[in-house]
Amino acid sequence: MLNKKQIRYCLDVMAEMFPDAKGELIHSNPFELVIAVLLSAQCTDKLVNKVTAHLFLKYKEPEDYLAVSLEELQQDIRSIGLYRTKAKNIQKLCKVLIDEYNGEVPRTKEELMTLAGVGRKTANVVASIAFGEPAIAVDTHVERVSKRLGICRWKDSVIEVEETLMRKVPREEWSVTHHRIIFFGRYHCKARNPNCLECPLLELCREGKKRVKNV
DNA sequence: CTCCCGATAT
């Protein structure tokens, strides 16, 4: 397991590699962000952006998603995986926004997580990006990178990964840190054949050293 | 734990 200083070093290296790390889901308000993040489950954000480019022209407000049939909404997001579940969740979510929140997106993680299709990760992303609240959303990349490097244990749950990161990183850096780890995972420490031989963090990466040995 | 699920990279 890496200590606090080693983790700090990892994050600094990531910052140097990806100085412009930030969210890549295209949106123009909190509501669009919620929809985009919900759609992004098990799907690349690139594809989400392709779909929302059309989607957001047709659907501006929660009412618009309820004005069409479930089947029509499914067709409009069809090229994204899990589209039946996501279409259903979007309509449920929009109804709650209208009935409970006056058509606005709630600001707290707790409220966000009560919405259909919005779990811990999505709530953290929305709270962080739309409302500037410090948060570390643990997605597939953050989990994989944290476990490979030894920031946390292999068997840790996503909540434990999140808690470890929040403990080891100062609060004001949570949001940038989150994005840096994502970029590092997405473009460098990839799920399939990560290029450990050219990794600046190889020396302190337990998984990297193990992989290099097996080549 | 399983299911939802199309697009894309390898």
Add this chain to the structure above:
DNA sequence: ATATCAGGAG
């Protein structure tokens, strides 16, 4: 062909 993609709910 198959693993993986800004996961969440039952």
